Amino acid sequence: MENTKILLLDDREENLISLRAILNRGDIEIFETTSANEALRMVWENDIAVALVDVQMPGMDGFEFAETLFSNPKTREILIVFVTAISKETTYAVRGLKTGAIDYLYKPLDPYITNAKVDSLIRLARSQKEIRDKNKMLENYATIILNSPDIIATVEPETGKIISINPSVEKILGLVPSDLLGVTILDSLVDPFNSGFREVLVKKSYLNGETIVVEDRFFGRLRQPVWLELRIMYKNRLLFINLHDIEKRKAHERALIDAQAQAEKARKVKESFLANMSHEIRTPLNGIIGLGNLLNATQLDESQRDLVSMLRQSSGSLLNILNDILDISKMDEGKFSIVPTATDLRQLGKGIIDLMQFKAEEKKLELSLHVEETVPENVMADGMRINQVLLNLVGNALKFTQKGHVKLRIERISETENGHKIKFTVEDSGIGMSEEHMSNIFSEYGQASENTSYQYGGTGLGLTISQKLIRLMKSELEVNSRFNEGSQFFFTLVLSSTKEKSLDNTPQALFQDLPPFDGESVLVAEDNPINALLLKKYLKTWALNPTMVVNGKEAVDMLKKHSFDLIILDTRMPEMDGFEAARHARTFLGVKTPILSLSATVLPEEVAQALQSGMNDTLSKPFEPEKLYRKIQSLLFAEVK
Incomplete structure (x- = not known):
């Protein structure tokens, strides 16, 4: 605890020495003087609690000194005790008390009485100070509360x-x-x-x-x-x-909830739109591609075969545009993932060159591939997505190059702790771009200039998707270009080598050359007549026995009367769709027959819905006949759970 400060005022030095000797203790701090004026300065500058004051002094006596202290709010609380050797008369004592003193000490001083009174005064001073402090604190609290x-x-x-x-x-x-x-x-x-x-x-x-x-x-x-x-x-x-x-905060929370609800509603509307668009485009597109396959299986002269080839190329281009739009949507919603598998980069590069060679020959361009010897034989990478990016880059280079060359280079830059740093570059001698136009090419639907889409075609989505795919692989698609001097598109990936062998990209067999089945019965529900015709043709070619219906209700009615080895259901049909038909067959009819879903959408939600409704596998339209064949083969000869 802080020492109590006591003032000793007496005009005689020997009296001060006597008082100091009596009060020589550790819990007080003594200030002493023989001058009343000096004493006034001390009490003003120091927090004096008790003053022992001689009554009779030259100049300002003790009574006048006490009256001065009592008249000032800053010193009014000091406890004053008069020290005197004069009369103890009542009138004399009363005068002292009226000036503000609280007690008297009489000379000669008794040490025991003096110390006892000082103890009492110290306790009183400390209590009064504590009360004052608490009152001030309460006043502060009251001010805070009121304001x-x-x-x-x-x-x-x-x-x-x-x-x-x-x-x-x-x-x-x-x-x-x-x-x-x-x-x-x-x-x-x-x-x-x-x-x-x-x-x-x-x-x-x-x-x-x-x-x-x-x-x-x-x-x-x-x-x-x-x-x-x-x-x-x-x-x-x-x-x-x-x-x-917190009304503003709650209003903000309500606004956020409303915004989330609106965003969720917009997302569902978007999903519904994409599903409908996918269905409406893929259904006739499947018919176009399928009819091209059927035509290709017939006896054709060279001119007719060229026409069928152009038909298939055109339908493939349309399918690529549709896939680009859906890829953008899936990436924006974070539903797109990179799946590394064993990949042969040399085989991947050769496949791209072989596929695009006919376009290069049409424009009389040199299309070449260079893979450095230091590139590992097999690496862990998402080969399908790298292939998608390089195909887009090579296709763009061929599109925008009128003479000269297009080169695809794959080279190892360095070796890191995590694997090999591989650089992929597509270089061309085409029209190039200015710095102004380069800033726009990776934006959605953006192209180098407004005239580009009219002169060269394309949606402007390819580079956007390629950039997003490369970023999903933790890298960046970059470009160097000079107007009328060509362009270089490049990216680097850190890929680890693997002893696993990549899957061979064997060419697909013609549907008419696939081995026949053993006459198994297949129920097919498909409302589109062209797609129904194609399915019937494929199934009969493979020695299967198809029964055709046009919606889920007819399929359920047929299942009530007959059993089948396999069921193929289109997902979107009038009266009853494929999902409902599958659920009805599993739940109410107890059908254990394997069910294959044919969907004109590729959204993950619809794939999940198909499996939840009781279907065993899914196949998206448009499909290659061989893929349909492999799905049927897997379902017919697999044990149904």
Whole structure:
């Protein structure tokens, strides 16, 4: 504890020496002087608690000194004791007490009496100081409470009645503070029976001594609800509550919830649109590609075969555009993943060159591949996506190059702790781009200039998708180009080598050359007549026995009368779609026959829906006949769970 400061004032030095000897103790700090004026300076500069003052002094006597201290608010609280050797008459003592002194010490001083009185004065001084400090603190708290922007109230925990409340309640809720005294706080709640505060009162959870935070709606001006956050603390058998206005925060939360609901609604609308668009385009496209396959299987002269080849190329281009749009959607929603498998980069590069060679020959361009010897034989990579990117880059290079060359280079730049740093470059001697146009080529639907799509064709989605695919592989697609001098598109990937062998990219067999089955019966539900014709043709070519219906209802009716070895259901059909037909067959008819879903959409949601409805596998339109054959083969000879 801090030492108590005591002033000794006496005009005689020997008296000060005597007093100092009596008061020689560790809990006080002594200030002494023979001058009243010097004593006034000491009390002004130091926090003096007790003053022992001689009465008779030249100039300013003890009474005048005491009156001076008592007249100043800063020194009024000092406890003054007169030290005197003169008369003990009552009138003399009364005069001293009226000047502000509280006691007398008479010379000659008795050490025991002097120390006892000093002890008493120190205790009194400390008590008075503590009271003053607490009063000042209470005044500060009162000021804070009165000027707080929050509502601050004290409440009886047993009844919930308001004992005190600050003026902020009028600003926040429009209520007069005096009108609320003695009123239960529950009366101001919008829904008191489902109130967090009421639950605190009922369960008496405030008794655990921790600050409790709840949120409740209160009636405000014109009975408009206002959200308040209540911070509740229990002390001295009362609840002290701070009520903070959180209406803006709640409005923001409601806005976020509404925005999320709108975003979810927009997402579902978008999914529905993409599913419908995919179905409406892929269904006739499957017919076009299928009819091209059927024509290709007939006896054709060279001119007719060229026409069929162009038909298949055109339908393939249309399919690529559709896939680009769906890929963009899946990437934007974070539903696109990279799946590394064993990949032979030399075989991948050769496949791209072989596929695009005919376009190069048409334009009399040199199309070449260079793979450095240091590139590992097999690496772990998503070969399908790398192939998609390189095909796009090579296709663009051929499109925008009128003479000269297009080169695909695959080279190892370095070896790192995580694998080999492989650089892929597509270089051309084509039209090139200016710096201004290069800034736009990776944006969605963006091309080098407005005339590009008219002169060269394309949607402008290819580079956007390629960039997003490369970023999913933790890299960046970059470009160097000069107008009329050609372009270089390149990216680097860190790929680990593997001893696994990549799957051979064997050419697909013609559907008419596939081995026949053993006459198994197949129920097919397909509402599109062209697709139904194609399916029937494929199945009969493979020695299967198809029964054709046009919707899910007819399929269910047929299953009630006959059993089949395999069921093929289109997902979107009138009256009853494939999902409902599969569920009905599994749930109500107990059908164990394997079911293959034919869908004109490639959205993951529809694939999941097909499997959940009881189908065993899915195949997206348009499909190659060989893929359909392999699916049928797998389902017919696999044990159905």
